[in-house]
Amino acid sequence: MILLLSYTEYLERLSEPRSIVDVALVFVIVYTVLRLVRGTRAAPMAAGLLGFAALYWLAIWQRLATLEFILRSALLYVGVAVIVLFQTEIRQALISLGNRLRLPLWRSHRGQFGEGVYDEIVLAATTLASTKTGALIVIERGISLTNAAESGIRLDAELSYDLLVAIFNPASPLHDGAVIIREHRIVAASCFLPLTLNPLLSKDLGTRHRAAIGITEVTDAVAIVVSEETGLISFVERGQIKRGLDATRLRAAIVQALLAPRQRRRVGRLGAETEREAEEAITT
Numbered sequence: 001m002i003l004l005l006s007y008t009e010y011l012e013r014l015s016e017p018r019s020i021v022d023v024a025l026v027f028v029i030v031y032t033v034l035r036l037v038r039g040t041r042a043a044p045m046a047a048g049l050l051g052f053a054a055l056y057w058l059a060i061w062q063r064l065a066t067l068e069f070i071l072r073s074a075l076l077y078v079g080v081a082v083i084v085l086f087q088t089e090i091r092q093a094l095i096s097l098g099n100r101l102r103l104p105l106w107r108s109h110r111g112q113f114g115e116g117v118y119d120e121i122v123l124a125a126t127t128l129a130s131t132k133t134g135a136l137i138v139i140e141r142g143i144s145l146t147n148a149a150e151s152g153i154r155l156d157a158e159l160s161y162d163l164l165v166a167i168f169n170p171a172s173p174l175h176d177g178a179v180i181i182r183e184h185r186i187v188a189a190s191c192f193l194p195l196t197l198n199p200l201l202s203k204d205l206g207t208r209h210r211a212a213i214g215i216t217e218v219t220d221a222v223a224i225v226v227s228e229e230t231g232l233i234s235f236v237e238r239g240q241i242k243r244g245l246d247a248t249r250l251r252a253a254i255v256q257a258l259l260a261p262r263q264r265r266r267v268g269r270l271g272a273e274t275e276r277e278a279e280e281a282i283t284t
Contacts, residue, residue: 049082117159117184118258122251124164125224125233134228135168136178136208138193139258143219145187149180152191159184168226178211178223194218196239205241212236222257224250 056075059068121137128135138145153174157163159181167189168175177190193211201210212223217239225234225241234243235253242253 049078052078118251118254120159120161120164121181121224121254122247124161125226125250126247127161127165128168128226129231129233132228132231133168133170133226134175134208135164135224135226136193136212137164137224138178138180138191138212138215139222139224139254140180140182140187141220141222141258143221145180145182145215145219145221148178148191148193148215149188152177152180152188154188155186157186159186178215198239209234209236209241213239213241216240222254224254 052071052074056068056071058064059071121139125135125137138148163186164179166172167179167186174189178193179189180187180191194214195207195210196214196217198213198217201213205213206227206229208225208227212225212234213236215221216223216236220238223236225236226232227234232243233245233250234241235245235250236242237253237257242249245253
């Protein structure tokens with residue numbers, strides 16, 4: 001009777017404006033969490049936790065005292081387990097939330113620079129790819145990469161095609177590791193990056209690719225990887241990798257990632273208009 005009365009009161013209170021806002025906030029939170037875990041290793045883990053919760057509810061409902069006692073004892077460690085298992089996803093969620101809640105004066109990425117510098121990176125990547133010279137270039141955006149830069153050799157040099165090619169020359173002592181770019185300068189070279197722990201990645205991905213994915217999982221940086229085995233160019237953002245890019249698609253990916261949100265929408269509209277015009281020209 002108490003449960004029925006509470007449930008009835010809850011239904012009556014749903015018509016109140018405060019309750020509508022409450023339900024809407026819960027919906028937004030659940031929807032955001034589902035978007036974050038979709039396509040990641042958190043999805044099957046989340047399904048396992050839901051199964052654990054369903055089993056605990058069944059033990060209470062059917063009065064299975066022993067099973068309920070064991071599950072209740074395990075609940076004490078579930079919070080810690082969730083943090084440990086989902087630490088990458090939680091970090092990405094907090095980064096995404098922080099980027100959206102920035103004040104207007106802080107909205108632009110620190111990693112932005114003039115579009116002319118994009119060509120230096122693209123030209124260096126394609127040159128290295130033509131000779132199958134391995135390379136890993138990380139571009140800082142909103143979150144500082146100072147810790148990663150301190151693990152390598154500090155340069156603080158003007159970004160240029162010649163310098164990038166020289167750094168990744170196999171005869172150079174700086175070729176093994178990542179180059180970190182901040183604005184229009186190369187901050188450091190031969191830097192060590194955290195490797196991703198994502199078990200769903202292809203076995204074909206080597207250390208460079210896993211390091212690129214790892215740094216983009218824990219920060220909002222983007223990375224360009226050149227494979228020394230295949231010569232393929234890859235672009236990594238938010239732990240997602242795009243492989244086999246040519247110069248045009250690589251430049252488009254860099255511009256899209258580093259432009260401010262308003263400029264990004266404008267570029268997207270221009271790109272869509274260009275595609276429509278091309279389709280109309282083909283049909284006519």
